[in-house]
Amino acid sequence: MSYSFKEIEEKWQCYWQEKQIFKASHAPEKKKFYCLEMFPYPSGKIHMGHVRNYTIGDVYSRYKWLEGYSVLHPMGFDAFGQPAENAAIKNNTKPDSWTHKCIDWMKIELEKMGFSYDWERELSTCDSTYYRWNQWIFLKMYERGLAYQKASSVNWCPSCQTTLANEEVIDGECWRCHNPVQQKELEQWFLKITDYKERLLDDLNRLQHWPERVIAMQKNWIGKSQGVEIYFRLKENDTVITVFTTRADTIFGATYVVLAPEHPLVKELIKGKPQEKDVLDFIDKVSKESKIARVKEDVKKEGLFTGTFCVNPVNNEVIPIWIADYVLMEYGTGAIMAVPTHDQRDFLFAKEHHLPMRIVIKSPSHQVTKSPDEMTGAYAGDGLQVNSGEFNGLPNQEAKTKIAQWMQDKGMGKIVTHWRLRDWLISRQRYWGTPIPMIYCKACGVVGVPYKDLPVVLPADAPFTGEGGSPLGKVESFVNVACPQCDAPARRETDTMATFFDSSWYFLRFCSPKDDSAPFNTQEARYWMPVDQYIGGIEHAILHLLYSRFFTKFFRDLGMVDFPSAADNCSGHDEPFRCLLTQGMVLKDGEVMSKSKGNIVDPDSIIQKYGADSLRLFILFAAPPETELEWDDRGIEGAFKFLNRVWRIQENLKDTPEPHLIRILHKTIKKVSDDVAAFKFNTAIASLMELVNAIYQLGADKEVFSKLVLMLSPFMPHFAEELWQILGNEESIFKSQWPLHDPTLLVEAMVTMVVQVNGKVRFKIEVASDIDEEKLKKRVLSDEKLIPWLQGKQVKNIIVVPSKLVSIVV
RNA sequence: GGGCAAGUGGUGGAAUGGCAUACACGACAGACUUAAAAUCUGUUGGCUGUAAGGUCGUGAGGGUUCGACUCCCUCCUUGCCCACCA
Numbered sequence: 001m002s003y004s005f006k007e008i009e010e011k012w013q014c015y016w017q018e019k020q021i022f023k024a025s026h027a028p029e030k031k032k033f034y035c036l037e038m039f040p041y042p043s044g045k046i047h048m049g050h051v052r053n054y055t056i057g058d059v060y061s062r063y064k065w066l067e068g069y070s071v072l073h074p075m076g077f078d079a080f081g082q083p084a085e086n087a088a089i090k091n092n093t094k095p096d097s098w099t100h101k102c103i104d105w106m107k108i109e110l111e112k113m114g115f116s117y118d119w120e121r122e123l124s125t126c127d128s129t130y131y132r133w134n135q136w137i138f139l140k141m142y143e144r145g146l147a148y149q150k151a152s153s154v155n156w157c158p159s160c161q162t163t164l165a166n167e168e169v170i171d172g173e174c175w176r177c178h179n180p181v182q183q184k185e186l187e188q189w190f191l192k193i194t195d196y197k198e199r200l201l202d203d204l205n206r207l208q209h210w211p212e213r214v215i216a217m218q219k220n221w222i223g224k225s226q227g228v229e230i231y232f233r234l235k236e237n238d239t240v241i242t243v244f245t246t247r248a249d250t251i252f253g254a255t256y257v258v259l260a261p262e263h264p265l266v267k268e269l270i271k272g273k274p275q276e277k278d279v280l281d282f283i284d285k286v287s288k289e290s291k292i293a294r295v296k297e298d299v300k301k302e303g304l305f306t307g308t309f310c311v312n313p314v315n316n317e318v319i320p321i322w323i324a325d326y327v328l329m330e331y332g333t334g335a336i337m338a339v340p341t342h343d344q345r346d347f348l349f350a351k352e353h354h355l356p357m358r359i360v361i362k363s364p365s366h367q368v369t370k371s372p373d374e375m376t377g378a379y380a381g382d383g384l385q386v387n388s389g390e391f392n393g394l395p396n397q398e399a400k401t402k403i404a405q406w407m408q409d410k411g412m413g414k415i416v417t418h419w420r421l422r423d424w425l426i427s428r429q430r431y432w433g434t435p436i437p438m439i440y441c442k443a444c445g446v447v448g449v450p451y452k453d454l455p456v457v458l459p460a461d462a463p464f465t466g467e468g469g470s471p472l473g474k475v476e477s478f479v480n481v482a483c484p485q486c487d488a489p490a491r492r493e494t495d496t497m498a499t500f501f502d503s504s505w506y507f508l509r510f511c512s513p514k515d516d517s518a519p520f521n522t523q524e525a526r527y528w529m530p531v532d533q534y535i536g537g538i539e540h541a542i543l544h545l546l547y548s549r550f551f552t553k554f555f556r557d558l559g560m561v562d563f564p565s566a567a568d569n570c571s572g573h574d575e576p577f578r579c580l581l582t583q584g585m586v587l588k589d590g591e592v593m594s595k596s597k598g599n600i601v602d603p604d605s606i607i608q609k610y611g612a613d614s615l616r617l618f619i620l621f622a623a624p625p626e627t628e629l630e631w632d633d634r635g636i637e638g639a640f641k642f643l644n645r646v647w648r649i650q651e652n653l654k655d656t657p658e659p660h661l662i663r664i665l666h667k668t669i670k671k672v673s674d675d676v677a678a679f680k681f682n683t684a685i686a687s688l689m690e691l692v693n694a695i696y697q698l699g700a701d702k703e704v705f706s707k708l709v710l711m712l713s714p715f716m717p718h719f720a721e722e723l724w725q726i727l728g729n730e731e732s733i734f735k736s737q738w739p740l741h742d743p744t745l746l747v748e749a750m751v752t753m754v755v756q757v758n759g760k761v762r763f764k765i766e767v768a769s770d771i772d773e774e775k776l777k778k779r780v781l782s783d784e785k786l787i788p789w790l791q792g793k794q795v796k797n798i799i800v801v802p803s804k805l806v807s808i809v810v
Numbered sequence: 811g812g813g814c815a816a817g818u819g820g821u822g823g824a825a826u827g828g829c830a831u832a833c834a835c836g837a838c839a840g841a842c843u844u845a846a847a848a849u850c851u852g853u854u855g856g857c858u859g860u861a862a863g864g865u866c867g868u869g870a871g872g873g874u875u876c877g878a879c880u881c882c883c884u885c886c887u888u889g890c891c892c893a894c895c896a
Contacts, residue, residue, distance in 0.1 A: 002848090213814045213891075220813065220892055227896080245896060258896095301894075326894045336896045344811080345894055380811090420895065538890075621834070622822060627815095628889085630822065634835055641848095642834085648849090683824070686833035693833095696850085754829050759877040761829055799876055805828055809876045 002640075003647040005611030009718040013111055021732050022065070022116040024072040026527050033069040034528045035061040036507055036577075038536030038544070039076045042102040042124075043083065046109045048586040048593055048619075048631065049537065051603045055616045056583055056625045056679070057535045058115045062714040063676050065116070066738035072528050074510040075110065075117040077103050079126035080433045081499045082160065085464050095432040096460065099126055109604060113612045114717050116734075121513045125502035126432070130509065132455030133519035134501055135437040137551070139448045140558060142438075146192045149446065154425060156184035162429045163188060183287070189436060189495065190423040193550050197222055197421050200549055209579035211626075214541040221542050223420020228404045230337060230413040232257055234269075235309040235318055241265060244332030244418060247342065248407065249400040251314050252388040253360035254337035255350070258303065258322045260329040261286045266306065269321060273307035279323060286325050301326045301349045312337075313412035314403075315389065324349060332418055340378065347378040361396045362386045424547070426498045431464040431471035433496030441483035441490040450484050456492070470494040504547040507531050507576055508555070522560055529563045534577040541582065552576040581679060584628040586619075593631070601631055613716035614640040620681040620715055643719055646692055646712065650723060654699045661698045662745060664691060665707055669741035672711050681715070688712060702727065707739045754805040755780055757789040773800050780806045 016022060037057040040050055054075075061073040084095035091098065103124060110117070123130055141147040155164040157174040164174060169181050193200075201222045204215050227246035234241070241257060259266055261283045270276045282304050303324025310321055326345055327336055340350035340357040350357055357372035361383040385391045391399045407413040427436065435456045437449035449456055459478045464471040472478055473494040483490035505519065511528045512521035536544075555561045556574035563573050585592055588599040606615045618639035623629040668691040675684035688711060695704070706727055713720035713733050724733040751769045753776075754761050763785045767776060777798050780786065786808075793810040800806050 211814095216814060217891060223892095223895070225895075243896080247896075324894095327896080328894075331895045333896095338896090343896070345896080418895085541891080624823085627823095632822065632835075635822070638835055645849090682822095683833080686824075689833055752829090756828080756877070759828095759875090764829080797876060799828095801828055805877090807828080807876055 002644045003719070003722075005613060005643075005718070008722045009112070009114060009612055012718040012721045013114055015721070015732070016114075016116070017119070019732065020120075021734055022061075022071070022073065022118050023120060024074070024118045024528075025070060026524060027070040028527065030068070030070040032072065032528060033061075033064040033533075034072045034531045035064065035533045036074070036510070036531045036535070038534075038540060039078050039503070039506065040106065041081060041083070042077045042079055042099055042106050044102040044105055046106055046113075046603055048601060048603060050110075051113060051615065052586055052619050052625075052629065053535060053537070053583055054110065054113065054115050055619055056581070056681070057533070058113075058616075058717075059620065059676070059681060059714040060533060060535075060679070061116050062717060062734060063738065065734050066710070066713070066736065068737065072121075072510065073116055073118060074121040074123075074513075075115070075119070076121075076123040076506060076510070076513075077106070077125065078499065078503050078506075079103065079124040080131070080496075080502055082162075082430060082432065084432045085430065089464070094460070095464075096126070099124075099432075112604070112607055113616070116717070121510055123506065123509055123513050125434075125499070125506065128455045128457055129516070130506075131434040131458075131502070133505075133509070134434040134497060135449070135454050135456055136451065136519060137505065137554075138497070138501075139437060139451065139454075141191060141554065142448055144557075146195060146554070147189060148192065149187055149189055151185060151187045153183045154186050154188055155181045156186075157181055163425065163427060186427075188425055188427040189438075189493075190425050191550075193424045193547070194419065194421055196550050196553055197224075197419050199553055200421075200546065203549070203553075203575055206575060207577075207580070210577075211580060211582055214538070214545070214580060214582060217541045218546055221421065221546065223418075225418050225420075227332075227416060227418060228407060228413045229333065229416050230407065231313060231411075232310040232337070233313070235311060239265070239268070241310055241321070241335055242333045243335045243337045244416070245337055247339065247400070248404040248413075249385065249388075249391075249396040250339040250342045250360055251312070251337065251403060251407070252385075252391075253339040253341055253358045254312055254319065255340060255356045255358060256320045256322055256338045257310055258324045258327050258336050258338050258346075258349075259306075260327040260334040261323050261325060262329040263323070263327075263334045266323055269306045269308045275305060275307040279304050279306060282323070301345065301352065303349060303353065305353075313410075314407070320355070322353075322355075330422070331420070341372055341375065342378050342380060344378040344380065347375070358387055360385060360387050426501055427495040428498050429470040430496050431458075431462045433499060434458075434501065435472065435478075436493045436495055436497055438493040439481055439483060439490050440493065441486060441488060443488055444483055444485045444490075447483060447485055447490070453484070458496075470496075472496070500543060500547050503544055504551040505555070507534075507548070508552070508561070518560075520560075525561055526563065529561065530576050530578045533579045533581065535581045535583060537585075538582040545577070545580075548576050581625060583625050584623065586629050586631055588631045590630070606636060610636055610640045611643075611718075613719045614643055617642065617685065617716055621685045622682070624682050625679050642689065642692070643716065645696075646708070646719075647723075649692070649695055649700055649705055649708075650726060652699070653705060654701045657701045657703060658698045661694060661700060661704055663748075664694045665704050666741040666745040669707065669711065669739050670746065673738070673741070676714065685715060709733070710736060710739050751803045753803070755783070755786070756805060756807040757786070758810060759807065762786070762789055769803060776800060776806065780808070 035057055037053050061071050064071050079099050084099045088095045088098050125131060138147055155169050157164055157177065157179060159177045159179040160174055163186060164181060173179060174181055201219065201224055204218055207215060225246055227244055228248045229242050229244050230251065232241045232243060243257060270279045301324060303322050306321045306323060308321045309318050312319055338346040340346040340355065341359045342361055359372060361379065363379055363381060363383045382396055385394045385396055385399045391403060404415050408415050435458055437454065437456045439447045439449060441447055459475050462471040463474050479491050479494060481490055481492050508520040508525055511524040515521050552561060553574045561574060588601060591597055591599060593600045603615065614636060618636045621639065622632065622635055668687050671687045672684045691708060709720050709723045710733065721733050748769055750766050752764050752766055755763050755765060765780065765783065767779060790810060795808060795810055797809040798806065
């Protein structure tokens with residue numbers, strides 16, 4: 001007979017809802033805890049990744065409830081986005097009704113898992129009560145010059161018929177459909193995230209509870225690099241080409257200069273030169289190339305001589321100017337000095353086009369400096385300066401700063417910092433998103449929609465066919481509007497916002513989701529924020545987390561947030577997420593579960609067969625939260641067996657306590673408390689299993705069993721509630737308290753110590769735990785088991801590790 | 811090319827300087843049963859030995875240490891992220 005999980009789970013899910021057990025309440029006298037999991041895109045079905053993500057958060061929230069915290073654990077839906085449009089086209093429905101159907105369905109599935117959400121705070125980003133605040137935020141940014149329009153060459157996905165942010169281009173392909181991305185000139189809206197680059201970089205140091213690799217990824221993405229801009233004057237006139245380098249130590253080895261094909265000076269340089277036509281043809285060819293082709297590693301570096309020369313300012317050497325596709329206009333100044341001996345790309349290019357080379361850094365491992373002709377590749381390592389004028393003999397790292405300073409002093413260059421971070425392109429030529437609240441008037445120009453007119457509601461009908469252009473542009477009633485300033489006929493912006501905008505501040509909205517006077521209530525945010533624990537996938541390590549940090553800092557500049565510094569003073573006033581946990585993926589047969597691979601395990605079918613508690617237990621026990629998890633059908637059965645094993649204890653409770661079991665219980669309480677607090681759920685469950693095994697040996701009384709049930713409750717909440725009730729309790733187990741261990745019960749009178757000889761374990765002894773060191777040494781040396789190991793040898797040293805081991809060196 | 815993880819039994823994993831393989835799965839054996847399932851109780855790294863025991867063993871090689879899965883160096887493999895970034 002197994003326990004009837006179906007009835008039990010339904011019963012308690014209803015109970016939690018009706019009694020509002022997990023309703024968050026602003027209780028200033030209590031310590032608060034805001035636990036948040038990344039909200040899902042409502043695709044219609046939850047997958048194992050969701051189950052894992054949300055189970056981890058649920059265990060932690062319930063544990064915090066039991067610890068007496070005032071807990072906020074909300075859930076919502078990231079409901080705008082392209083899949084809804086595609087699904088609507090496919091199923092001949094509307095994105096709106098499709099999305100809402102999906103939300104309803106997913107909510108049922110989430111409820112079936114028994115997650116402890118405060119559903120009264122549920123939000124969907126596609127509701128105008130939410131996205132009106134996107135528009136509000138956008139207008140605030142516009143007022144402050146942080147939202148601006150720019151005609152620019154943008155990444156265009158011909159398949160999705162939309163522009164993409166740099167962040168959405170992966171290996172030159174669209175992140176969603178994986179088709180090659182092209183370049184296209186369009187007037188687009190950008191957010192000036194680069195204004196916040198220093199703060200976004202510096203404050204990473206305050207995020208002590210974030211995984212190191214996420215910090216590293218963000219640093220990398222922001223990409224601060226110190227270097228020098230060097231001025232190369234043309235040989236024939238006073239025009240100056242500015243190049244950027246991080247290797248000022250190699251300046252004496254610069255034997256030519258290379259410009260990006262798009263560099264604005266190129267056309268001027270080649271005017272009237274014999275090379276003019278060839279160069280123009282080359283530029284034309286490169287501009288048509290998609291980024292993917294240009295960036296491919298194995299493609300030969302192509303380039304041409306411009307027919308022009310310039311002067312290296314440090315040695316007045318006249319060197320040729322080339323253009324090449326391996327120099328990018330987007331980075332640095334779009335121009336480089338080429339040092340073929342010490343940069344591999346320059347080396348390959350120089351070999352290909354027979355350009356001169358000169359060694360300026362001598363590798364310490366080579367006794368004889370090779371001539372450039374003998375080199376098979378660039379030497380990028382450290383060494384001593386040679387052929388570098390007054391800097392000869394210096395270690396290159398030292399020379400790097402000295403040369404930079406010297407060039408700046410002589411007016412040959414300037415010490416500068418370059419950043420990789422670009423402004424954030426948010427315009428999308430799509431229907432299912434937040435309309436950008438701007439109006440174009442012939443007389444007044446670009447005008448923001450007045451705050452009182454928000455929201456700009458997304459019209460219910462739009463001809464989105466996926467055939468290009470902004471669907472909203474085809475809805476006359478939407479487009480035509482009176483100018484808010486002069487009342488003349490004007491036109492609305494027809495692009496919508498990238499959905500990353502929606503998710504950049506939802507954690508603030510959860511603090512006061514019904515507020516209709518502001519995006520969020522400052523007092524509520526002051527109480528709940530920052531999010532104490534954020535949990536989600538590593539795939540959001542850069543974009544979502546960076547944007548959220550940017551928005552939060554912007555809100556602080558508006559005076560809308562100023563979080564009390566966290567107790568451990570590690571996140572500060574405008575960092576939204578104090579602790580971050582990135583959970584590992586769920587794999588099947590070593591591969592990510594996906595439709596195309598056909599290896600999906602549907603959570604719902606598992607719930608049907610074993611119940612949500614077994615599913616939760618398996619997923620928590622099979623691996624630590626951060627690592628990958630291999631799905632195992634037999635593992636879920638093991639979890640189910642364990643629940644039944646616990647269930648049977650209740651049928652055989654003893655009346656009298658077992659002293660030895662009490663000790664084991666208190667050890668378990670300590671271990672489980674420490675482990676849960678540190679997200680080591682797998683080992684917490686392992687020690688609970690050990691306790692259950694001990695109960696099977698010794699027999700438990702009601703007291704011990706109650707504590708066991710309490711400790712099991714975050715992992716398998718329905719099951720624990722039912723047993724809690726059977727034990728005679730009237731209130732929910734989550735209104736109870738997490739057990740505390742009694743330290744005096746952890747101290748044993750006798751301990752087993754290991755005796756090592758020369759580092760090898762030879763035998764074990766039982767001694768009183770408070771034995772002093774001298775007595776212990778005597779006890780060990782007089783042990784007859786030691787005799788064979790000491791024969792013919794002298795004891796050199798004895799090391800004692802209290803309560804653990806005695807190590808004898810002979 | 812750069813950065814960050816990880817590599818332990820048949821399997822998932824445990825141990826972060828002190829008894830390697832906790833806990834679980836699987837396998838094997840026993841009890842119960844007419845039988846099976848379920849359940850309960852054992853055994854379960856390799857080699858060697860009747861046994862007690864011995865010996866080897868945490869991707870490879872070296873180092874530090876009385877003692878290393880753990881710390882340091884070199885290398886290999888796998889995964890993730892970034893990348894013609896000057």
